[in-house]
Amino acid sequence: MTAVAVAALAGVGIGHAVWQPSPNVSAESFHPGVSPSGSGSASPGSSSIGSGSAGTGLGVSAIASAVDPGLVNIDTTLGYAGAAAAGTGMVIGSSGVVLTNNHVIAGATSISATDVGNGRTYKATVVGYDTTRDVAVLQLANASGLSTVPIGNSSTVAVGDAVVGIGNAGGAGGTPSAAAGAVTALDQSITASDASSGTSERLTGLIETDAGIQPGDSGGPLVDATGKVIGMDTAGSSSTSFDSAATQAYAIPIDEAVSVAGQIQAGNGSSAVHIGATALLGVQVAPSGAAIGSTGGTGFGNQSPPIPSGATVAGVIPGSPADDAGLTAGSVITSVGGDTISSANSLSAAMAAHHPGDRAQVEWVDASGQRASATVQFTNGPPQ
Numbered sequence: 001m002t003a004v005a006v007a008a009l010a011g012v013g014i015g016h017a018v019w020q021p022s023p024n025v026s027a028e029s030f031h032p033g034v035s036p037s038g039s040g041s042a043s044p045g046s047s048s049i050g051s052g053s054a055g056t057g058l059g060v061s062a063i064a065s066a067v068d069p070g071l072v073n074i075d076t077t078l079g080y081a082g083a084a085a086a087g088t089g090m091v092i093g094s095s096g097v098v099l100t101n102n103h104v105i106a107g108a109t110s111i112s113a114t115d116v117g118n119g120r121t122y123k124a125t126v127v128g129y130d131t132t133r134d135v136a137v138l139q140l141a142n143a144s145g146l147s148t149v150p151i152g153n154s155s156t157v158a159v160g161d162a163v164v165g166i167g168n169a170g171g172a173g174g175t176p177s178a179a180a181g182a183v184t185a186l187d188q189s190i191t192a193s194d195a196s197s198g199t200s201e202r203l204t205g206l207i208e209t210d211a212g213i214q215p216g217d218s219g220g221p222l223v224d225a226t227g228k229v230i231g232m233d234t235a236g237s238s239s240t241s242f243d244s245a246a247t248q249a250y251a252i253p254i255d256e257a258v259s260v261a262g263q264i265q266a267g268n269g270s271s272a273v274h275i276g277a278t279a280l281l282g283v284q285v286a287p288s289g290a291a292i293g294s295t296g297g298t299g300f301g302n303q304s305p306p307i308p309s310g311a312t313v314a315g316v317i318p319g320s321p322a323d324d325a326g327l328t329a330g331s332v333i334t335s336v337g338g339d340t341i342s343s344a345n346s347l348s349a350a351m352a353a354h355h356p357g358d359r360a361q362v363e364w365v366d367a368s369g370q371r372a373s374a375t376v377q378f379t380n381g382p383p384q
Contacts, residue, residue: 086171096143152228167220181211280381282320330367
């Protein structure tokens with residue numbers, strides 16, 4: 001199993017900041033930074049793909065025509081970050097059940113999805129999500145009779161198989177783009193991190209491909225030569241620039257993604273799977289090791305007390321439970337609801353166990369080094 005570090009997911013964390021918004025819409029975060037570890041036999045953008053182990057190959061256009069009607073172009077508003085984002089989703093239930101990446105909808109204060117099959121735009125709500133496996137399920141309001149994607153079997157995928165990555169490249173909307181390539185490795189692991197929030201997630205068991213996956217394709221299908229979905233595009237890297245296609249991309253095997261989706265639809269929450277609305281504390285967490293304040297050395301403004309272990313607050317949403325409790329930039333959260341907080345990741349995990357309306361005691365060390373605590377009531381917030 002190969003381990004690769006990829007700065008790919010904006011969305012893992014509490015109140016995270018995201019990429020620089022564009023005048024119109026930005027694609028979901030899909031950052032460059034890792035050069036490719038291998039190449040396949042098919043090049044991105046080719047007009048046809050060869051025969052893989054799954055059977056006779058179809059042309060790229062034929063594959064796209066078979067899969068496109070079951071896709072949605074997702075647009076989100078990241079209200080607290082003052083930005084917008086876009087991604088892709090796959091319809092897995094004709095009543096409007098959509099499978100996508102968690103990081104596509106993380107931080108979203110509103111979500112809409114345009115169905116490629118019928119051209120209609122729907123308001124979407126989050127049924128649930130799993131941050132540790134980067135899977136989310138959406139429900140489209142008042143949807144019925146939608147086309148669904150053809151689900152394949154990811155357990156039969158082999159290195160060298162021809163594949164096509166399909167999705168809302170660049171957040172452009174309209175007809176999804178399609179890029180051909182090949183499977184270059186299996187059972188891959190990446191560390192996907194959000195530098196702005198200081199959180200990271202370890203994703204394992206991924207399919208690696210050299211198909212030209214682009215920003216906005218996340219949540220879209222990786223399709224085999226027979227037109228069946230064998231993975232969900234999740235992360236990528238490029239050796240050139242942010243706007244270019246990835247030279248190395250990763251997909252969650254569809255067997256795993258569908259299994260997690262089934263757990264979410266059944267309402268079976270766990271320490272990893274969050275069902276329903278998300279609790280909001282209202283803090284933006286600094287990356288690990290970041291200094292908050294004017295001195296740049298202690299993280300506590302002009303004070304110099306020892307820095308405790310915890311999640312350092314970079315900012316607080318006005319009017320939020322954190323603001324009402326007295327948390328400020330430079331505070332270090334050490335406990336939530338009795339759970340010890342040692343990092344941004346542990347704060348994310350602690351918050352995932354709560355829902356809007358829950359009350360919990362929050363403990364922190366303020367910017368002057370004084371310990372404080374308050375009982376807060378969480379409000380409704382965006383998915384993590």
